[in-house]
Amino acid sequence: ELRKRNVLFHHETYTHSYMHCWRHKTPVILRATTQWFAAMDKEVGGETLRATALRGIEQTEFFPPWGKARLQGMIANRPDWTLSRQRQWGVPMPFFLHRETGELHPRTPELLEEVAQRVERAGIEAWQSVRGEELIGAEAAQYEKSRDTLDVWFDSGSTHYTVLRGSHKEETGFPAHLYLEGSDQHRGWFHSSLLVACMLDGIPPYKALLTHGFVVDGEGRKMSKSKGNVIAPQEVSHTLGAEILRLWVASTDYSGELFISNEILKHVVESYRRVRNTLRFLLANTADFDAARHAVPVDELLEIDRYALAMTARTQEEIAANYDRYQFHLVAQKLQAFCAEDLSAFFLDILKDRLYTCKADSLPRRAAQTALHHITHSLVRLMAPILSFTAEELWQVFTGKRDDSVFFQTWHALPRPKDGAQLLPKWERLRELRNPVRKKIEELRAAGQVGSSLQAEVDFHAGGGDDELLRSLGEDLKFVMLTSAARVHRASGELRVEVAPSLHRKCERCWHYRPDVDDEALCGRCRSNLHGPGEKRLYA
Secondary structure (H helix, E strand, O other), X not given: OOOOOOOOXXXXXXOOOOOEOOOOOOEOOOOOOOOOEEOXXXXXXXXXXXXXXXXXXXXXXXXXXXXXXXXXXXHXXXXXXXXXXXXXXXXXXXXXXXXXXXXXXXXXXXXXXHHHHHHHHHOOOHHHHOOHHHHHHHHHHHEEEOOOEEOHHHHHHOHHHHHHHHHXXXXXXXXXXXXXXXXXXXXXXXXXXXXXXXXHOOOOOEOEEEEEOOEEEOOXXXXXXXXXXXXXXXXXXXXXXXXHHHHHXXXXXXXXXXXXXXXHHHHHHHHHHXXXXXXXXXXXXXXXXXXXXXXXXXXXXXXXXXHHHHHHHXXXXXXXXXXXXXXXXXXXXXXXXXXXXXXXXXXXXXXXXXXXXXXXXXXXXXXXXXXXHHHHHHHHHHHOOOOHHHHHHHHHXXXXXXXXXHHHOOOOOOOOOOOHHHHHHHHHHHHHHHHHHHHHHHHHHHOOOOOXXXXXXXXXXXXXXXXXXXXXXXXXXXXXXXXXXXXXXXOOOOOEEEEEEOOOEEOOOOOOEEOOOOOOOOOHHHHHHHHOOOOOOOOO
16 A cells, blocks of 8 residues: 555565574464562562662672672662463462452462462372362352462572471571572572562571582583583593592682583592692501600600691691682692692601601601691591592591591691791791702702712802701701701802712611711611611701
8 A cells, every 4th residue: 555655665575583482493472461570679668679689688798709799780680570470380379360350369378378288288280170169169250260380480499498497497597508509590599599588588598609600621612412522420430530520629610610621630630649649658657656655745846847737737727718718729729739749849758767767766756757647637637528538538547446537527726836937937938948959959860960869968158047047957957958968158149059969878778878878888877776876856
C-alpha cells in the first residue's frame, strides 16, 4: 500500500538475531507473564533489601580483595529478583490465587506448612498430585493452584538455613566462617545466599568469601576433550600420587586461573623430592635422640643452633599468618624455600660435620640434634594441611606413636633463644658472605683444582663490621664456610675474598685438609673426638 501511494522511502529484507533455547536450539517466544519478585528497594523494617545486602558486604572479608567490588557492583545495580519459574521440575511455589483478584489465600502460611509436611512424607511430587479440595475445601472453586516453581538459585541460596541451623547445627554455627567457590559465583551462590540471608536475618550467611579461578592448560586454554588437553585429577593421583596433586593445588595462586600441564607437574615433583629429602635427613639424624634424656637447654646451644630456632620460629609465624589469610601458594613457597635453602643448602650442610665427626653423646652433637628435633616438630605440623600423607608418615616414624596423629596437634611451641632477635641479622649477613666463597670454589672446581669444598681454604680481607663479624666465629668460621681453613685479615675498602686449594693432607675421617694429619690419616680433632675429651664448639 505504501509503495502504491509512492510514500515508501526504502525497503529491504533484514535477518536479525533472535533468542534460541540453548538446549533445543529452537526460537524462544517472549511474552509478558505474571511473576513473583523479591523487591530490592521496598523498605521492610526501615531498610531495603538492597541496603541490607550492601551493608552486609561491608562486614564481609574477601579473598582475594577484588571480590568485594565485584559483588558490591552486582548488588547495587541489579533489578528486583524474579523468584518464580514456569518449569515442570523444581521446588513448587504452593500458592492458591484468587481467580478474580489474584490475591493469595488468607491461610497461605498455614497451607505452606501443610504442603511442606506432605512433601516431607511423599516427596516433591506431592504438590503436583494434591487437589485443591484437600487443602481449602469448598473454596477450591474460587482459587487457582499455582504451577510456578522457585528459581533454583533460591534453592542453593537457602542452604545455609538447612545446613548451619539444621543438619549440621552441632558441628557448625551461623554465620559460616567461609564460603568457597569459583569466581562465577559472585552472580550465583554467593549472590543468592546473601539475599536470602538478608531477607531472613538481616546479615550475610558468611563471615568471609573466597573466590578461586578455573583450571586451564599450560597455555591458558580452557580444557576440552575435543582439544585433547584435559588432565584429569584421578590420572595425576594414580600416576604421580595424591601428594603431588595436593602440592600443585597449594602452589598455584588461585586468585587467577590455575595452570596445569605435564611440564608444570614435573616441577612440582622435583619440589616434592627436595622436601622429602630434607625430611629423610631430619629423621636419620634424630634417630638416636631422646628429647627427655638428650635435649640441651636452649641457652647452651651453639650459636648457629639458636639462630636456626629463631629462623624456624619466624618462618612458622609467617606460614601461620599465610594460612590464616588462605594464601596457600605463599605457604608452599615458604615451605619449599625453608627446606631447600634455609635447611638443606645452609644449616644442615654445616651441621653434617658436627653430626658425623663429634662424639656421639657430646654436647655439640646433642645440641645439633636438639635443634633438629624442634625444627622437625615445627615442619611436620606446618606441612600437614598440604602434604597430609607425607606429614602423617613422618609423624608416625618421628614420634614412634602409632596411635597418634599429626592432625591432633597444634603449632609447635618452639624454644625462644634470648638473643634470637640479634642472631637473625648477624647470620643472614654471614650467609651473604658465604656467596662469594661458594662462587670461587665453583671456579676452582671447574678448573679441576679442587673436588669438594673442604679441599679449599679461604682468606677474607675485610674491614668494619664484616671484619668483626667474621672474627667473632673464631675457629668455627671454617665450618660455616665449608672449607678446611678460614682466615680473616683486616683491610680497608671493599670486601675481598681469596680461595685456594689446601696444601695439607686429607683426614680420612672428617675429610678436612689439615697440617696435623698423622700416619693413620687422622687429624688432631678426630683423634680427640675418638680417644680424647672431644673438640669444643661455640658457634657452629
